[in-house]
Structure formats: structure tokens, C-alpha cells
Amino acid sequence: MCSTDLSAQTSVADSLRTVLKAHPGKADEIGTAFFNLAAQHLSSxxxxxxxxxxxILLFQRNIKNQHLLSAAYRVxxxxxxNLSQFPEALSSLHKALEIDEKLKADFGMIGDLNTIGxxxxSQSKYPEALRYYLLALAKAEKINRELDVASTKANIGIVYTEMGDYEQAMQHYxxxxxxxxxxxHYSGQTNTLTNIGIVYYKKKNIPEAIRYSRLALALADSVRDIRSQGRENGNLSAYYNELGQHDLALEHGLRAxxxxxxxxxxxxxxxxxxNVSAAYLKKGNLKLAREHGLDALKIGMALNATDIKKEASLGLSEVYEALSKPDSALHYYKMFTVFSDSISNDNNRREVTRMGLKYEFDKTEAVYKQKQLLADEQLRQQQLELALSASQFQQGEQLRRLQEVQLQNEKLLNEEKQKQLIIAQNNEKIQAGKVNALSQQQQLDRLELKQLWLYGILALVVLxxxxxxxxxxxxxxxxxxxNEIQLQESEQNALKLKHQHQLSESELKAIRSQMNPHFIFNVLNSIESYIMDNDKKTASRLIQKFAALSRLILENSTKSxxxxxxxxxxxxxxxxLEDIRYSNSFTYIFNVxxxxxxxxxxxPPMLIQPLIENAILHGLMTGGREHGHLSVSLKKTDTGVCITVKDNGAGFENTVNPARISGIKEKSMGLASIEDRIAMINKQYPGGKARFTIGRGEAGKGTTAEIHLPFFEGQSVLN
Structure with missing residues (x-):
């Protein structure tokens, strides 16, 4: 973080303190602001x-929102x-748990219990950790919080990993x-991939451990999770030490x-x-191996972290044995034995197993009790329904008697109404006779007026x-x-677009036709060199692979x-082919x-190949470099896909022309051809989404080239 940001945040904190002094009633709002600042700096x-x-805790008496107070203690x-201050961490977390229990805040209690675990x-006290994890899991499953269930199961998996029960651990992971x-949830994915890698490491499947660790590191890099980056570099250091690749182990260890x-x-x-101490030991630098080993043991003693003390003691025993100091070597080996027993003794294993079984039993018993309570409740409900039915029957009888009385009254009223109706009908007949004569004359007048209106309306409708x-x-x-004009214009525009597309396609074919001979020439030179050296077996392998490659190129040569x-x-x-050609002098990896x-x-076919060729010929094969490595990756982006070609060779600006050494072609057309094809792609797909960049690699080492392309539609595959 830059100094401007720090001064700005200090100014914000000072402003909040000033507002609090003037307005103590705003303690909740100011506390929330301080909490957001703490969360913002939590990982950095x-x-x-x-x-x-x-x-926040300085003015906690003024805070009304107890949830905010428990969150402050929890964070x-x-x-x-994170600072490895374990007693202080437990003190704050138990205070948060006490507040959440009073509030009956299940969500807060889940976080408190998980963090206590x-x-x-972190202190290698696995039975205690498992006890709190199981309490958190029970609450998370009770309120159906899926992400909390996942986090807690991952933590329980770590306990089983450390206790050697890898099958249980993998099920949880x-x-x-x-x-x-x-x-x-990218952070959860990162941590779980890390833990799966550790299981494979403990099972001595180092390639799988490295694969999962690199997946976790890629996720951490994508979300800029600095803490996970440090953890994964440390894990990779241990894995490469196990494989005997001590330079890579040292590189990742120092970065961690x-x-x-x-x-x-x-x-x-x-x-x-x-990990760094072990790498230096294998490389023969015993002085640095001892220094880093003693630093590791010092940290383990300060934190009372048994796992660190165990590994550091074993490492120092090996270092002193290499220094021909058997007394010191024996001393540290005895320490290693003591620490190992404290982690993996049978009592711990039995306690972890007992707690796991107890959790399953309690879970089953809770389900049984819930079913029993439900059955009792249903029985009480049925009894209430029977009592209600009896009451409703009595009310029905009373209502029936009342209805009979009302029916008798209504019958008498109806008879009276019938008599009055007969009288009214007779009166109406007398009045109707008088009105009938008058209404007939009025109807004749209205009929004549309607005819006049009808004739007028008909005339208006016709008009x-x-x-x-x-x-x-x-x-x-x-x-x-x-429509005729628009049709003519659309035909003209379609004809214009067709001519333009045909022109772009013709130019693109011309560029591809330059690239294919250029590639074939280099491969045939490689085959010729092995034939001249009388290495028939390698030349035969080259020819077989070249035949398969040529077939792919011929299939793709007519397609854009x-x-x-x-x-x-x-x-x-x-x-x-290039790896065989240079006698396996470099390593490579392809990621999708x-x-x-x-x-x-x-x-687009043959667009990426020149970058790989340049990385090998002009980067890895120059100046007699050792441990050459090539990385090719294909990733999805917001606008399309990105192809990245990295090498740890001489570097983009320091490349020595290998043609003078190997006798291969002196003029490279690869980069110019790529730029031409990128320009043609942007013509065919307007918007400028395609681009090509090349420059120095990370930390100024090697070369990194990237090609960004849009998503192409399937109907445009054929010319």
C-alpha cells in the first residue's frame, strides 16, 4: 500500500475518533466504520x-449492537x-462466543467455534480442534448454511490428514x-485444493501434490490472495525438495x-x-542449511508449534550429521522423536476417533428425538381435533334447532307476502291498461326518428x-x-461485405502459406541433423512425430x-519434436x-507455433542455459481467450541468434507473421479485440508472449 493510502486511512481514523467524542450516540455507526477498516487490512x-x-473495543460500552461487538472480538x-499469537487469539474468540451465545446468534457461533478450532x-492440538469443529458443524447443518458446512468439513479433513486417516480426510475435502x-467461493476452493495436495504429499504421490498445489496457487493469484500465495509457495518448496529438484524448492521457499x-x-x-534449510542441505551449503534450520526451530519453540519443532529437529539432525558432529545430530534426533510422539500418539488417535463416533451418535439420537417429538405432537393434535369435533357437533345441534324456528317464521312471512303480492298485481293490471294506449303512440314517434338517424349514419359510413x-x-x-429502395441498398451492402471478406481471407491465406514452409523447413533440418549423426532411433521418432504433425497441418491448411x-x-x-531434437535439455508444460x-x-492454425519456436531457439537454447523451462497456457478472459508462452531463457532483449551455433535458418519470419495475422483478424472481426504482446518475463527473467483473441463462431471455420 502506498504512503498516500496510509495517510488517507489515518486521517479517516482520526475523523472517526473526533466524531465519536462529539456524538457518543453514534458509537454503532463509528464502530461499523472501524470494523470495515479492520476487515480491509486483514490479509495485507x-x-x-x-x-x-x-x-472498537475502547468504546464498547457505548455500542448498542451486540452483534457488532462479537464481530469485533472475532476479527x-x-x-x-494470523500473527501466531495463540493465547490472545483464544481469549478474544471466547469473548465473541460468550456474546453470540447470549444473542443465540448461530451464524456468529459457527465462526467463533471454527476459528477456535x-x-x-495451529498448535497441533488435534483432539481439541476436532471438538470445536464438530460443534460448529452441528450448528451449520442445523441452520442449513452450506458454505459454513463446507468450511468446517475442510477443517475436519485437516485433522484427519494430520492423524494419518487419509480416506476420511479426502471424503471431507x-x-x-x-x-x-x-x-x-474461490478462497474455499484454494484452501481445499491445498489440503488435497497435502494428502497426496503424505501418500508420497508428489506429482499429484504439485498439480493440486499449482491449481491452488493459480486461484490465489487470480484473486490476489497474498496469504494463500505465501502458503502455496511454501508447499511447493517442500514438494520439489521431495522430488530432488532443490533449485525449484529453494526458489519457492525464499519467495514464501x-x-x-x-x-x-x-x-x-x-x-x-x-523447507529452505532442507534445500540448502541437499545442495551442500551446510552453513545456510544450519542457519535456516535454527531459525525454524526458534519459531517453533516461540509458538509452541509441535509440527514445526518436529520437522526442524529432524532437519538439524541431518545437517549436523553432514557436518560430522554426531553428538549434536543425536541431540536433535532425540528432540524429533519426542515431538513426533506428542503429535501422533495413540491417545490422540483414539480421542479423534471417539469424538467422530460421538458426533455421528449424537446426530442420530437427535434425529430420533425429533421424530419422537413429532409423533407426540401429532398425537396431541389428534386429541385436540377429537375434542373440537365433539364441540362442533353440539354447536351443530343447537344451530339446527334455531334454523327450524327461523323456518317456521319465514313460512308465515311468505304467506303474508303472497297475499300482498296478489293485491299489488291487480293494481298493476289496472295501471297497465291506462299506460298501454299512451306508450303505443310514443313508440310510433320514436320509430320515425330512428329511421331518419339510420339513413344519415349510413351515408356517413359510405363516405x-x-x-x-x-x-x-x-x-x-x-x-x-x-421497400424496393431498401432491398437494393441491402443487396449492395451485402455485395460490398462479401468482396471485403474475400479480400481479407485471401490476404490471410497468403500469410499462412508463408508460415507453413517456414515451419516444415526447421523440422526437416532437425531430422537431417540426427541422420547425419547416425542416430537412427531418434531420427525415426522424429519422422513419426513429424508425420503426425504434418497430417494435422495439411488438414488445417485450408481453414482459417x-x-x-x-x-x-x-x-x-x-x-x-524440439525436445527430442535438443536431447531433452529443457522441460515444458501445457495448461488449459x-x-x-x-x-x-x-x-487460427499455426498462429501460436512461432512463439514456441522463438522461446526454444532464441531463449532456452542460447548461452548453454541449464534448467530451461517452457510454459504454454490457454485461459478464458472477459473478451475471449488468452494464449501465454513463457520461458526462463536469455530474455527478449538479450537473445543470441542460435542460427550461428546450430546452422539453422538465420531469418525469422514468426513474429512479423503473427502481427500480420492479428491485423487481418481485427479486419475480419471489427472491434480490435485481438492483440499480440511480447516482452520480459517476471522479475526480468526470460520472455513472456501473449496473444489475445475473441471467441470465434463455428460457421466461419471453413474458407
Whole structure:
């Protein structure tokens, strides 16, 4: 964060304190503002976040909203946990739990219980951690909070992982990961992928551990989760140490140390120090291995973190053995044995198993009690219904008797009304005779007047119909003339667009026709070099792969767009050819975004291949570089897709022309051809969404090239 931001936030905090002094009644609003500041700094500056949380507790007596007060204690506990201040974290979290229990706030209690479990787990106190996790899980399932269920199950999975029950751990992780993915919860996905990677690591399946760890790191990078970035770099350091790739282990370990020092994550820093110590030991730098190992043990002792003390003690034992100091080596190995027993003794295992079984029993018993209560309630309801039915029957009898009396009264009233009706009818007949004569004359007068109105209306209708007919005839002629003009204009525009598309397509074919011979020339040179060296087996493999690659190129050569799975296969074949050609002197990896379906995605053929060629020839194969690595990725973006080609070679501006070394072609047409094709794509698909960039890689190492393309429609695949 820049100094301007810090000064601005300090000014905001000062303003809030001033407002509080002048208006104590606004304590809830000011407390909410301080809480938002604490949450904003939670992952980036834990100590700053702690000061904002403490600000709320300074005037807690004026706060009416107790939910805000419990949230302040809870976030303070999380900050202490991130700073590895475990006693302070437990104190704040228990205060938050006490308030939430009084408020009967299930949501708050779930967060309190889960975080208390995290504190105990960070101290390797797994039975205590599991006890609080199970309490949180029961409440989350009771109120059907799906994300809280997922988070709690993931935490329980960690306990089972540490206790060696990997099957139970994976069941919890897979359930959590499904819920997180359904709810697009990226932080939860990151943590669960990390935990699955740790299970594979403990099961000695290191490639799978690295795969899940890299998936987690990619998610952390996408949402800029600094804490997860530090954690995953530390995990990758341990995994690469296990594979014997100590340079990569050292690179990720030092990166993790820098991140965790920045955010103040002391426990993670202790684990990182031990990974770096192991890498230095394998590389023979015993001095640095001892220094980092002692730092790791010091952090473990300060935090009373048994897992760190165990790993650091074992590492120091190996370092002192390499230094030919058997007394020190034995001393630290004895410490390792003590710490190992404290984590994985049978009492802990039995306690974890007992608590898991008790939770399932309590859950089953609660369901049985609920069913019993429901049955009792139904019985009471039936009894009430019977009593109500009896009461309703008595009321019905009384109502029936009342209706009989009313019916007798109504019968007498009807007889009286009949007599009065007969008298009224006779009077009406007398009056009707008088009125009848008068009404007949009036009807004759009205009939004559209606005939006059009818003739007038008929004349007006005829006149109006003639006018409407003439007006519609005029409008039809105008519409016909206008449609003819629009039809002519649309035909002219369609003809113009067709000519323009044919011109663009012709230019694009010309560019592709330059690229295909250029690529074939390089591969044939490679095959020739192996034949000249009398390496028939390698030359035969090259020819077989080149034949498969040529077939793909011939299939795609008449198309402006091809399905991404065919193009991706062609790129893999080309990279394998170059890898064989240079005697497996570099490593490579191809990654595809899980959101993309290669069979339904379309890409321009032979557009990406020149970037891979340049990365190998002008980056990895120059200057005798070791540990060369090539990375090709295909990711979905907001406007389309992005293809990224990275290498850790000589760098974009420091490239030495390998043609002078290997005798291969001296003139490269790849980059110019790519720029020409990007320009043609933007002509065919207006909007300027396609672009090409190339420059230095991360930290100034190697080269990074990116091609951004729009989503192409399937009907435009064929020329």
C-alpha cells in the first residue's frame, strides 16, 4: 500500500475518533466504520487491522449492537491467529462466543467455534480442534448454511490428514470442494485444493501434490490472495525438495519467506525456513542449511508449534550429521522423536476417533428425538381435533334447532307476502291498461326518428369507407416504393461485405502459406541433423512425430479457423519434436483453463507455433542455459481467450541468434507473421479485440508472449 493510502486511512481514523467524542450516540455507526477498516487490512497488514479492532473495543460500552461487538472480538481473534499469537487469539474468540451465545446468534457461533478450532490445530492440538469443529458443524447443518458446512468439513479433513486417516480426510475435502465450486467461493476452493495436495504429499504421490498445489496457487493469484500465495509457495518448496529438484524448492521457499515476513505469518514462516534449510542441505551449503534450520526451530519453540519443532529437529539432525558432529545430530534426533510422539500418539488417535463416533451418535439420537417429538405432537393434535369435533357437533345441534324456528317464521312471512303480492298485481293490471294506449303512440314517434338517424349514419359510413380506401391505396404504393429502395441498398451492402471478406481471407491465406514452409523447413533440418549423426532411433521418432504433425497441418491448411483440440495437439507434437531434437535439455508444460472446452473452441492454425519456436531457439537454447523451462497456457478472459508462452531463457532483449551455433535458418519470419495475422483478424472481426504482446518475463527473467483473441463462431471455420 502506498504512503498516500496510509495517510488517507489515518486521517479517516482520526475523523472517526473526533466524531465519536462529539456524538457518543453514534458509537454503532463509528464502530461499523472501524470494523470495515479492520476487515480491509486483514490479509495485507494484520497489525494495522488489529489497531482498528482495538479502537472498537475502547468504546464498547457505548455500542448498542451486540452483534457488532462479537464481530469485533472475532476479527481480533483471527488477526492474533494470523500473527501466531495463540493465547490472545483464544481469549478474544471466547469473548465473541460468550456474546453470540447470549444473542443465540448461530451464524456468529459457527465462526467463533471454527476459528477456535483453527487456533488449536495451529498448535497441533488435534483432539481439541476436532471438538470445536464438530460443534460448529452441528450448528451449520442445523441452520442449513452450506458454505459454513463446507468450511468446517475442510477443517475436519485437516485433522484427519494430520492423524494419518487419509480416506476420511479426502471424503471431507471432496464434499467441501463440490460446495465451494457450486457457490463460486474461490478462497474455499484454494484452501481445499491445498489440503488435497497435502494428502497426496503424505501418500508420497508428489506429482499429484504439485498439480493440486499449482491449481491452488493459480486461484490465489487470480484473486490476489497474498496469504494463500505465501502458503502455496511454501508447499511447493517442500514438494520439489521431495522430488530432488532443490533449485525449484529453494526458489519457492525464499519467495514464501518474503511473503510471510511481509504479512507477519510467523507459523508459516517457520515451515518455510525448514523447507529452505532442507534445500540448502541437499545442495551442500551446510552453513545456510544450519542457519535456516535454527531459525525454524526458534519459531517453533516461540509458538509452541509441535509440527514445526518436529520437522526442524529432524532437519538439524541431518545437517549436523553432514557436518560430522554426531553428538549434536543425536541431540536433535532425540528432540524429533519426542515431538513426533506428542503429535501422533495413540491417545490422540483414539480421542479423534471417539469424538467422530460421538458426533455421528449424537446426530442420530437427535434425529430420533425429533421424530419422537413429532409423533407426540401429532398425537396431541389428534386429541385436540377429537375434542373440537365433539364441540362442533353440539354447536351443530343447537344451530339446527334455531334454523327450524327461523323456518317456521319465514313460512308465515311468505304467506303474508303472497297475499300482498296478489293485491299489488291487480293494481298493476289496472295501471297497465291506462299506460298501454299512451306508450303505443310514443313508440310510433320514436320509430320515425330512428329511421331518419339510420339513413344519415349510413351515408356517413359510405363516405368514410371511400376515404379510408383511397388513403390505404396511397400508403401501400409508398411502402412498396420504400421497400424496393431498401432491398437494393441491402443487396449492395451485402455485395460490398462479401468482396471485403474475400479480400481479407485471401490476404490471410497468403500469410499462412508463408508460415507453413517456414515451419516444415526447421523440422526437416532437425531430422537431417540426427541422420547425419547416425542416430537412427531418434531420427525415426522424429519422422513419426513429424508425420503426425504434418497430417494435422495439411488438414488445417485450408481453414482459417480450426478446433482448439487439433491446434493444441499440433503444438504439443511440435514441442516434443524440439525436445527430442535438443536431447531433452529443457522441460515444458501445457495448461488449459478448466472453463474452456477445446472441441467447441476455435483458433487460427499455426498462429501460436512461432512463439514456441522463438522461446526454444532464441531463449532456452542460447548461452548453454541449464534448467530451461517452457510454459504454454490457454485461459478464458472477459473478451475471449488468452494464449501465454513463457520461458526462463536469455530474455527478449538479450537473445543470441542460435542460427550461428546450430546452422539453422538465420531469418525469422514468426513474429512479423503473427502481427500480420492479428491485423487481418481485427479486419475480419471489427472491434480490435485481438492483440499480440511480447516482452520480459517476471522479475526480468526470460520472455513472456501473449496473444489475445475473441471467441470465434463455428460457421466461419471453413474458407
Amino acid at each position: 497488514d494484520a497489525k494495522k487491522a488489529l489497531t482498528y479492532a482495538d479502537e 481480533k481473534g483471527i488477526i492474533h491467529l 483453527l487456533v488449536y490445530m 471432496e464434499r467441501s470442494l463440490t460446495i465451494f465450486r457450486n457457490n463460486n 519467506i518474503a511473503i510471510n515476513k511481509e504479512i507477519g505469518s510467523t507459523k508459516s514462516l517457520g515451515l518455510n525456513e525448514q 368514410f369507407s371511400v376515404l379510408v380506401f383511397l388513403l390505404n391505396l396511397y400508403r401501400l404504393r409508398r411502402l412498396k416504393y420504400k 479457423l480450426v478446433t482448439a483440440d487439433k491446434e493444441w495437439k499440433a503444438l504439443l507434437l511440435y514441442t516434443e 483453463d478448466e472453463q474452456l472446452q477445446l472441441k467447441t473452441l476455435f483458433l
